[in-house]
Amino acid sequence: MKKLIDWMEAHWVSPAYSGWLLLGLSVFFFGAASNTMAGWLYVISGTILAVLAIAAILPERTLRQLAVTRHSISPVHAGEPIVVELTITNHGKQIKDLLQVTDLLPYILDIPKTTVVEAISPGKPHHWVYVHPTERRGVYRWKQVQLRTAAPLGLFWCRRDHTANAQAVVYPQVLRLNRCPILDEIGDTPHVRMEQYARSNQSHEGFTRALRPYRWGDPMRLIHWRTSARYGELRVRELEILTGGEAVVIAIDPAAHWTDDDFEQAVIAAATLYDYGDRNGLDVGLWTAAAGLVHSRPSILMTLANVQANETPISELPQHLPIIWLTTTLDLGSSASPGSRVICWPQSSQSKPDQPTSSSGPSSLGSSSLSTVTLAINPTEDLAPQLQREP
Structure with a gap:
């Protein structure tokens, strides 16, 4: 039963607890109306079924025309946190509200990260940035992001998977040695x-041999700010070193x-x-x-x-x-x-x-x-x- 409900949520919609409750009430009122032939019971049953039909259509529409992109993750050393940034863009003409966003991290990193988005205006992006600590070195890859909603009535859940490839590189810890x-x-x-x-x-120290473009990991003290301002990009000094x-x-x-x-x-x-x-x-x-x-x-x-x-x-x-x-x-x-x-x-x-x-x-x-x-x-x-x- 759980697998069936999960499949329905991923491909269509699955009833929430309140949805199951209203569905049961509609069946109850319809059965009572059939026995008593009371018209008002038919009206109540039909009204509940109409509300359920509308509530089953709207969540799937809310998840349409949403795009998820992921920014590259900068490498870190073990013990330093990685910074993960996702952008959810609304390409539709209506506001998308009450979204649950889940980034499915690999199990060796941590449990999936989840956030709630109140609303995304038409044509506007929503940025989600979170920081995750690291303990062990490795190259971690994952790609799945889930968007889930029950808006606007909360009677049915709908979930859609989006592909946003991620690679987090965690270098080994580097110890600072004074001598070796x-x-x-x-x-x-x-x-x-x-x-x-x-x-x-x-x-x-202080004698500059040449200037080159900045590479990740270069010390900030070696940046030549005047030349960087002139060229519009960071330039780093290469010092004369006698070895x-x-x-x-x-x-x-x-x-x-x-x-x-x-x-x-x-x-x-x-x-x-x-x-x-x-x-x-x-x-x-x-x-x-x-x-x-x-x-x-x-x-x-x-x-x-x-x-x-x-x-x-x-x-x-x-x-x-x-x-x-x-x-x-x-x-x-x-x-x-x-x-x-x-x-x-x-x-x-x-x-x-x-x-x-x-x-x-x-x-x-x-x-x-x-x-x-x-x-x-x-x-x-x-x-x-x-x-x-x-x-």
Whole structure:
């Protein structure tokens, strides 16, 4: 019965409680009139049926000539709210009033969001903006928006579905690091440490190399307002930065036996290491099994938002660059270039995080007898202080 009522509401109309009540009364009065042959009972029964007929036609007319459009959702990091904006436009010649609008969010985000619109004038749009908190990274997609009404008499419900595609990109959380020894000292030969790169950057602060259009995520302090006003669009300064030319690849082991919590910590660590290296002038890339080697901030953050454990590799790990290998085993592998590092989330059967680790075990890189610098992570402790300690 419930499925039938839902189908009727989506394709025609379904009676509300008051509608069922009046329908029952009309049947009662008609039966009484048939037994008593009283004309006034026929009049009451007929009047109720006429009201029900009108109430069944009007809700469907109210939902005609309504269009729903959705604005793009800006990417956010986990823990930040997403802003969802919908526009409902009345293309008809009459006022559309008493509408119930429901945005059917995916269940992994939250229950559907609902609002009530009192009236939309002919040819006018109605904007609905709501903010929804996020907890986990990911790319969330949904498309269905429901318009529902029982106007004007409230005796019958009518619902119509509209397609408004949505994509909410939630990047992993990025921790702010003041230092990161495992990244500062990476490489196969002695070189200038990244702290010196940072001092070089500070000494060149204020020297503009070029101006380029604003990209999402650029710091507001780098906007050149005078030039932006001249061109009518935001322009950002590119500063002269002296770096040592070091490059590094952050890689997530697809063959490791990840728990959900450990893998999420590994993704946060990858995003944090990239942010730290990028801020300090290091050429940082990201390798995952499904995406391969990617560069540029938007591509890396999108890849980290999509990455899953135990992906099937589509490309090989770069062999000519130092690697920071995020894994659950204690081995880097002989195929990795010299100067690479391991950040490990040891399983219960392996060494404890506070013990020195340098061993060989299964890994998608193969086996190795070389001793590698390893930073073991304790999942029960805060991640940021652990990434800032000496390996």
